[in-house]
Structure formats: structure tokens, C-alpha cells
Amino acid sequence: SQTIHQWPATLVQPVGSPLSLECTVEGTSNPNLYWYRQAAGRGLQLLFYSVGIGQISSEVPQNLSASRPQDRQFILSSKKLLLSDSGFYLCAWSAGTGRTEPQHFGDGTRLSIL
Amino acid sequence: RKEVEQDPGPFNVPEGATVAFNCTYSNSASQSFFWYRQDCRKEPKLLMSVYSSGNEDGRFTAQLNRASQYISLLIRDSKLSDSATYLCVVNERNSGYALNFGKGTSLLVTP
Numbered sequence: 001s002q003t004i005h006q007w008p009a010t011l012v013q014p015v016g017s018p019l020s021l022e023c024t025v026e027g028t029s030n031p032n033l034y035w036y037r038q039a040a041g042r043g044l045q046l047l048f049y050s051v052g053i054g055q056i057s058s059e060v061p062q063n064l065s066a067s068r069p070q071d072r073q074f075i076l077s078s079k080k081l082l083l084s085d086s087g088f089y090l091c092a093w094s095a096g097t098g099r100t101e102p103q104h105f106g107d108g109t110r111l112s113i114l
Numbered sequence: 115r116k117e118v119e120q121d122p123g124p125f126n127v128p129e130g131a132t133v134a135f136n137c138t139y140s141n142s143a144s145q146s147f148f149w150y151r152q153d154c155r156k157e158p159k160l161l162m163s164v165y166s167s168g169n170e171d172g173r174f175t176a177q178l179n180r181a182s183q184y185i186s187l188l189i190r191d192s193k194l195s196d197s198a199t200y201l202c203v204v205n206e207r208n209s210g211y212a213l214n215f216g217k218g219t220s221l222l223v224t225p
Contacts, residue, residue: 043217102148105157
């Protein structure tokens, strides 16, 4: 069966520091991969999605970036964090079958910026 | 980005009650629909897909009205463990088949 791993679970970072969140998927190949952010009291906001290695699409202009160096690995990064980057970051995968499949989420990373 | 609208609630219902959630979406080209459940400070989990003819999974029934761009979720015989936020989700074809999430409806089932 497929599993998705996301780490770390919790992170506290100072303003201006860099960020790297990692997500890996097991048990499937060529998945679609997604990064979402959920700010307190708000809905899920799609940040990036990827349909293949090296293919990244950005949904919202910001100081974050994403990379997909391997088929089942998705990384969210920032060079300098802002206070507004605080939130619950979720990685998700779906089958890359060419039609809309439900997405399955990792446990999430709760990021606090001080 | 097209919108998915839900009544935020909270819905407070006693155990055993029947409760219904509604959702509207603005993108008429949407093709796939889902309900997710999110517990406090946890990740969303797929509850059920929503099919055009309507579908049922145990105590849960989902309905889709494409003409009105309206989706519903009915929960019968509510359990305490049903307390959570329920997210209405619609596909966005021009985003790598990414999904557009509503902000969720909060449900609290009380003894």
C-alpha cells in the first residue's frame, strides 16, 4: 500500500532563517505531488504541485520554492522565512493517471516563525 | 482561483441526530468532488468521493447537483467520533488535477 512521510512534525524558526521540509511517498510511481499551507482558521491553500521529476508549478507568488529531485520526493524550501510563513504545511500525493484522483496527505508540519 | 463555499458552522448536534452539510462551487467545468474530514490539528483524510448519481457509505450519504453546482453530505445517527471539520473539495483541471478545498464546516456531536 502507499504511504506518505513528511518531516519534521513541528518546527520553530526565527524570521529570516532558511527552511527545508521534505516529503516522500512509497508504494507508487510517478505520483502527482502537492504542497499546501493551512493558516490558523483558514482553508487549505495550494502552494505548489508537480506532475513529474523537475516539473514544478507555483500557485501563489511568495518567498517559498519547491523541488522534486526524485520521482517520490518533494521538498519545500525558503531562503528567508517571514512571520507570515507560519502555518500548517501539508504534503499530498495522488495517482498520476491523467484524471482527477483523491489526494492523500502526510501528517503535516506545524511551522512557527518567531 | 474558483471558489468552494461552505457554511463554517459550528453545527452542534446531539448523538443520534441527522445532520446535513452543504457546499457550492463556482467552476462549472469541475469534474470530481470529494468530502474530506479533518480532526483538530491533523491532516485532512478522504471521507468519500461524490458521484453524479449520489452515493452512500454506511451512515454517510453524498449528493451532487451539477445544474445548481451544489454538493451535500448527510450524516445519520451521529456519533461522538464524528466531531470534526468536514471539507468540501472540487477538482481544478488546470492545476495538474489539484484540488480546491472549501474552508470546512465544523461539527460537534454532544452526548
